[in-house]
Amino acid sequence: MYDLQTLTGFDLIIDARSPREFKEDHVPGAINLPVVFDEEYAEVGTTHRTDPMRAYQIGVAYSLKNIARHLELPFFQTSKRATILVYCFRGGKRSKLWTDALETIGYKVERLPRGWKGYRNWVRETLEQVPTKMTFNVLSGPTGCGKTSLLHALRKAGAQMLDLEALASHRGSIIGGIPGHPQPSQKYFDTLLLDEISRFDLAKPIWIESESKKIGQVQLPTSLFEAMHRSRLFVVHTPMSERVAMWHREYPHFAEDPVGLIEKLTYLKPLVGGVTIDRWKELAERREMDALFESIMIDHYDPAYTRSTNKNYGKTGETTAIHLDSLDSDYLAAVAEGLLAKGDQLSAPSLV
Known part of the structure; x- marks a missing residue:
């Protein structure tokens, strides 16, 4: 189960999902640094239906290129050992790609347990409980x-x-x-x-x-x-x-x-x-x-x-x-x- 401390105390929160997913909902304060963009995400999904291994190959190729571009942002141009929270849909492959890259550089990185899906379930449950108090x-x-x-x-x-x-x-x-x-x-x-x-x-x-x-x-x-x-x-x-x-x-x-x-x-x-x-x-x-x-x-x-x-x-x-x-x-x-x-x-x- 989440609590407010799970989502606080970070220098940066990265939402690794596509812009379409981010627009629908995201953790407060998160910035969208997609591993794959909307069209790329659709391409990977379509390919996965017939050739899963090829789909992952395409997805990783896009991810490495996109993460490399994101790392040119001003936030990453200092030597500060920042603490970063990363999440994707279920806390799986997309957030792992970001986590591996950031940990290799030397950042302190945490992945949001169960990703956005787990966060969303926590929001719904909490909104049914807290107003009663x-x-x-x-x-x-x-x-x-x-x-x-x-x-x-x-x-x-x-x-x-x-x-x-x-x-x-x-x-x-x-x-x-x-x-x-x-x-x-x-x-x-x-x-x-x-x-x-x-x-x-x-x-x-x-x-x-x-x-x-x-x-x-x-x-x-x-x-x-x-x-x-x-x-x-x-x-x-x-x-x-x-x-x-x-x-x-x-x-x-x-x-x-x-x-x-x-x-x-x-x-x-x-x-x-x-x-x-x-x-x-x-x-x-x-x-x-x-x-x-x-x-x-x-x-x-x-x-x-x-x-x-x-x-x-x-x-x-x-x-x-x-x-x-x-x-x-x-x-x-x-x-x-x-x-x-x-x-x-x-x-x-x-x-x-």
Whole structure:
């Protein structure tokens, strides 16, 4: 079984797999120095079906050439006796080729037990176990109310905070994609999540935002999702004018292309009705963005969020209301300081 010490204390972590494998998931902090690249890996695999020995010959030839090129990198141009961790898919031939070369030079080298496959299994198992030991303070509230901004204010004030939307590169709704920021794969999201929660003191609460089981195309671990729904709920209330302003800040691309926004929301017609969709289209065509953003929140997101919250948190019995007059950073900093100052007093529902 792995632990965090298995992956720390190294001057360099080398992922010897192909770039395609590395992109899907990799150990935090690792750099990709492939023994064989994607096309080379495919060639070796195809050849192996009919002539395994020839396949290994091709693979070793590519490996020696690629490792030789990698050794020209600045890291290897010093005489420092660095400690290096190497891994491939299962800790086999590819990592052994790297290990043999590095040990011959004089580096201290370790191979990750069972390679990336073993690491991946450890991530999955740990993400099912650790959240059961965590205590959460969950920020709830309708879209645009400033939950994420308050989370970051809490972190600046010294609280432990987990920003799931940042890890997922998504704001958690059908329009939550962030232009220019593709989502990580499910496996790499899990890696990022475990890397983040491993930094927490589990004896202290972690502030988190209420989320659905899926954030865009990635899913939360079941144990984390269930732990959130057993936690204390803090419901954020914010004036509509502030929420509309928040939408302008978070979704500037929709202000530039309001018709594109409505195209993304047309699938909601069975839920909100054709009359509402037509009204959104008219507001978009007239570029009345404040009215459009407000209507989308009131007619869809607010009732949808209320239904979801009642379903998932209806039995918690412990709710604290947080009334925000503004989403200004200085104001949120003061609110965050006030929340943390209350400490144990938050054990009883109150108004902030």
